[in-house]
Amino acid sequence: MTATTHPATAPTGTAASALRGNRRRRRARSVLVTCALTVAVAALFVLTMMVGSFRIGAGEVVASVLHLSDNPSVDFVVRGLRLPTAATALTVGLALGASGTIFQQLLRNPLASPDFVGITSGAGFAAVTGIVLLQAGGLVVSGLALGGAVVAGLLMYVLAWRDGVTGYRFILIGIGASVFFDGLVGYVLSRARLFEARQAMHWLTGSVGQASGDELRLLCAALLVLLPVAVLLQRPLRALELGDDAARTLGTRPDLSRAGLLATAVVLVALAVAVAGPIVFVALVAGPIANRLLGPATGGIVPAALVGAALLLTADLVAVHLMPTPLPTGVVTGAVGAPYLLWLLATTNRQGAGG
């Protein structure tokens, strides 16, 4: 700093080539990571459908999924039994990864995953109420979960609103709301009969194996619309990350962009929870893992979504095939995610920064 180059005499050629090199490296890394993640997700997707009590080769799986072969027994196992679970893991993972990283970047805090800011809990409360009080099942429970998540998201936005939404207030209110909803879930469960309580607990653990075809189709359609929207909104998000003043100076309308981003993220996580139940920690870790791969503060929504899908596919493989008895996916993600959360809390405090 003391040996400062005087502004007027700094050599222009160096700056230009240094900047060009920097951009090229960042772009190459981003392309490489995105491609590698895509390949990994595709491989895991196929692998999920290969293993099980009836082993099938990769070629047969691909041929069956793409309707290129006609082998009734393979088709039954692949398309009938394994494809729905694999597709659920894939789409729910994509939705959770994208949603989580949007929340974290928007609120500038690695703890600001939808798991913790009350949205997942809102969905859980609505779903459990439906299961216990209305003896609901299937699509009704998903619809209730979707509604609960959206209402919780709106509630959070209204409560946290004061001259715009700021990160810390949103997180603190979210944690409060989360605890509130969890308390209500506990109350409802304590009033439930054994069968319904068991149903509700199973739903609350989160599993990619419980989705119905209709729910899955809804999530696929939503992803086809919302992922491109999220990619478009990445642009204002990059400005918003610098603070509201800087974002406005750069020519964005912070409140409008934030509302759009929050709405996208809430709907994504709401659909994911509606389809698979509250699968914890995927949304929390996907963004930071993607950032670790891409380089800091790159905040790619697509890579984060891919990481989410890879994580959930892996968790499902572990839960169903590596455990002595098949477990709900949420148990595995929780077991892996909890140590990460502890590490995150420990390092966040040490740096004295919220993110």
Added chain:
Amino acid sequence: MTRLRAEGLTLGYDDRTVVANLDVTVLDGRITAIVGANACGKSTLLRGLARLLPARDGAVYLDGRAVADMRTADVAKVLGLLPQTPVAPDGITVADLVSRGRYPHQGWFRRWTDRDHDAVTRALDATGTTDLIDRPIRDLSGGQRQRVWVAMALAQETDLLLLDEPTTYLDINHQVELLRLLRTLNAQSGKTIVVVLHDLNLACRFCDHIIAMSDGAIVAEGTPADVVSAELVQKVFGLDCLVVPDPVAGTPMVVPV
């Protein structure tokens, strides 16, 4: 004709009015310092000029048009601001941050162009931050960090640049270095600069025009030599002092008694 001015500008937060009915004219191609005691409304005025605070009454005009009626993206191509406490995303590198200054010049689908590249190169050059481009912001010293933020504002390529207390948290060496940088930018490109400063001596030394504020009103305006006197310092800061010529530049220098 002046490009940026305010008429009858009233600004405030919640139910509190901070500045009322101000007329301000920013001189084109000059460096203007807004000075005053703490909480006199100088940062509020700057935020009002930069459309970060909506006008309660009156209006800010940019190139003859009311800023409130302009698209914020269009204003961003002409008017830049370095906020008092900008936020850097965790781990972001200098190159990434400075490049984000190009935001208003890029469309939803437009990719990085040679113009963007040149603007960022010039900004890095002008602020002497080229050597830092691969470094994360959090690893930099306060002075380096402030130059990087200035570089981001420069990459925006605006004719007018507002800076909100850019020298706070910097030691005297880096304060002077930053103000020299602003002088150089002004001399080389004729950029109009408005800067909120705490240090009256530095304002006199490095700025062409001074706006002195007290209790949300402008109490004096003009060149440092015309404006800064013992009476003014008493009135604005409540400090008894002598004003003597700066031994190096001859500009007014405040010496407390």
